[in-house]
Amino acid sequence: MSAYRDKDPRIHGIQSKIRVVPNFPKPGIMFQDITTLLLDPKAFKDTVDLFVERYKGKNISVVAGIEARGFIFGPPIALEIGAKFVPLRKPKKLPGRVISEEYELEYGRDCLEMHLGAVEPGEQALVVDDLIATGGTLCAAMKLLERVGADVVECACVIELPDLKGRERLNGKPLYVLLESH
Amino acid sequence: MFAAENGLKGDPRLQAISNAIRVVPHFPKQGIMFQDITTLLLDHKAFKHTVDIFVERYKDMDISVVAGVEARGFMFGPSIALAIGAKFVPLRKPKKLPGEVIAEAYELEYGRDCLEMHVGAVEAGERAIVIDDLVATGGTLSAAIRLLERVGAQVVECGCVIGLREVKGQLRLNGKPLYILVEPREIDGC
Numbered sequence: 001m002s003a004y005r006d007k008d009p010r011i012h013g014i015q016s017k018i019r020v021v022p023n024f025p026k027p028g029i030m031f032q033d034i035t036t037l038l039l040d041p042k043a044f045k046d047t048v049d050l051f052v053e054r055y056k057g058k059n060i061s062v063v064a065g066i067e068a069r070g071f072i073f074g075p076p077i078a079l080e081i082g083a084k085f086v087p088l089r090k091p092k093k094l095p096g097r098v099i100s101e102e103y104e105l106e107y108g109r110d111c112l113e114m115h116l117g118a119v120e121p122g123e124q125a126l127v128v129d130d131l132i133a134t135g136g137t138l139c140a141a142m143k144l145l146e147r148v149g150a151d152v153v154e155c156a157c158v159i160e161l162p163d164l165k166g167r168e169r170l171n172g173k174p175l176y177v178l179l180e181s182h
Numbered sequence: 183m184f185a186a187e188n189g190l191k192g193d194p195r196l197q198a199i200s201n202a203i204r205v206v207p208h209f210p211k212q213g214i215m216f217q218d219i220t221t222l223l224l225d226h227k228a229f230k231h232t233v234d235i236f237v238e239r240y241k242d243m244d245i246s247v248v249a250g251v252e253a254r255g256f257m258f259g260p261s262i263a264l265a266i267g268a269k270f271v272p273l274r275k276p277k278k279l280p281g282e283v284i285a286e287a288y289e290l291e292y293g294r295d296c297l298e299m300h301v302g303a304v305e306a307g308e309r310a311i312v313i314d315d316l317v318a319t320g321g322t323l324s325a326a327i328r329l330l331e332r333v334g335a336q337v338v339e340c341g342c343v344i345g346l347r348e349v350k351g352q353l354r355l356n357g358k359p360l361y362i363l364v365e366p367r368e369i370d371g372c
Contacts, residue, residue, distance in 0.1 A: 021280040031280045035300055038260070038270040045264055071256035072272065075223070076264055079230055085223040087257065095206035095216045115220055 010046040015179050017043045018159065032159050032181055034069060034130045048073065050178055051156055052080040055126060060153060062125035064088050066112070066141055069130035073158065077128060086118045088127075088141050099147060103140035112137065114144045121149025131159040132175065135166030142173060184345065185235065185363045195231035200364040202228040203344065207369055217344050217366050219254060219315045233258065235363060236341050237265040240311055243338060247310035249273050251297070251326055254315035258343065262313060271303045273312075273326050284332060288325035297325045299333075306334025316344040317362065320355045327356045 017037040024031040038044050055077065064086040065074025071087060078085035091100065091111045098113040119125065127141045132155070142152045152173055160166065160177040167175050186196055202222040209216040223229050240248075240262065249271045250259025256272060263270035276285065276296045283298040304310065312326045317340070327337045337358050345362030 019281065024280040025277075033280050035272060035279065035281075035303065038263075038272070039303060041264070041267050041269060044260075044270065048264060068253045068256060068272075068274075068278070071253055072260050072270070075229075075257050076261045078223075079226070079233060079261055082226055084226055085229065085257065087220060087223070087253075089253075092210075093253070094220065095209040095218050096204070096220075118220065118224055 008050065010043075010050065011178060013040075013043050014047050014050075014158075018179070020181075030181075032131055032161075034072075034158060037158075038072065047158060047178065048076045048080070051077045051128075051176075054176065055154075055156075056081045058153070059124050060126055061123045062086055062119050062145070062150060064114070064119075064125055064127050064141060064145060066127070066129040066137055067093070070128050073130060074128040077126075077156075083126075084118075086114060086125075088112050088114050088144060099144060101140040101143045101147070103136045105136065106134075110137075112140045112144060114148075116148075119145060119148050119150045123150045124153050125150045126153060127155045129155075129157050131161070132157045132166040132177065133161050133164045135164075135169030138166065138175075139169045139171070142170065183359065183361060184365070185361065188361070190235070193235075195228075195235060196364060198225075198228045199232050199343070200367060203364070203367050205367045205369045215366065215369060217316055219257070219343060222343070223257060232343055232363065233261045233265065236262045236313070239341070239361065240339075241266045244309050245311055245338060246308045247271055247304050247330070247335060249299070249304075249310055249312045249326060249330060251312065251314040251322055252278070255313050258315065259313040262311075262341075269303070271299060271310075273297050273299050273329060284329060286325040286329045286332070288321045290321065295322075297322065297329060299329045301333075304330060304333050304335045308335045309338050310335045311338055312340045314340075314342050316346065317342040317355070317360065318346045320360075323360075324356050327358055 019033040019036040021031040063078035202225040204218040204221040206216040248263035282301040
């Protein structure tokens with residue numbers, strides 16, 4: 001589901017603030033840079049508002065954000081909807097006891113961790129990140145939450161790269177994005 | 183300066199914030215009593231108090247830039263920026279920011295590290311604050327201040343949730359005021 005297709009009038013302003021940086025981190029990749037969106041207070045606020053309007057009052061008690069750009073969007077959403085914020089981090093960053101989930105990268109593997117005790121069974125959760133590409137990281141995030149018995153209601157991203165078919169890797173979980181980039 | 187000594191003495195929100203922070207002994211290495219703010223983020227009321235206190239302080243100071251230090255500064259900075267109508271500028275470890283950057287090196291206990299900021303994110307003359315979860319030696323914050331000053335911004339203050347003993351007597355960092363909400367928790371007091 002995409003706000004872009006729903007043609008909310010705020011979308012155009014948000015899209016215009018995202019900068020594409022060619023050949024980062026390597027040749028051939030057109031990197032979607034959201035830092036320029038963060039420089040526009042109105043567009044940044046609109047971005048958060050669109051998610052808050054969707055999720056407020058829906059009994060969501062957990063917003064999980066993926067390091068590091070998920071930490072920029074997740075907490076404002078969590079604060080507005082009355083949920084806790086749970087950071088999902090690269091290995092060895094979280095100081096307490098963690099559970100880990102490995103996932104595939106283009107070359108090699110990586111790992112996402114969550115603190116034990118942060119989320120309780122039965123909690124309704126969102127996973128937030130700036131962008132979904134192949135869906136590998138989001139999938140690992142969902143697994144972490146499900147392993148502790150939470151119910152992942154939806155994954156929410158600012159941008160989707162539909163050509164990479166990340167949506168299909170979410171095991172049928174809904175995905176909500178504001179923008180698509182082809 | 184500590185919030186309790188600067189207008190917020192007896193404010194119950196500060197106690198709630200302090201109570202929500204968890205101490206993890208011997209992380210990342212022996213002898214360090216790590217101040218874990220992730221438990222604060224799980225306490226919606228206390229997390230909201232944290233942001234509200236900074237917002238109340240900065241909203242009428244004409245601040246147009248909130249810079250946050252990767253990664254825990256990202257958890258607090260954006261909400262403050264949104265509430266006061268400022269831009270949020272992430273200050274990141276090397277090679278994370280995709281565009282043209284300026285870099286500032288700083289000393290670690292063993293070795294050096296580097297903080298980067300996008301060129302063009304901040305303009306000369308803008309009034310800025312720097313936000314992080316915790317200030318220890320002040321090395322990272324000093325590097326953040328230098329980055330902003332190099333592009334001609336005026337750093338009005340650095341705001342941190344927790345301030346370690348080393349900075350307690352220190353009101354200023356690089357000559358900039360430091361505003362801290364709480365002291366570190368002791369393990370026995372948890």
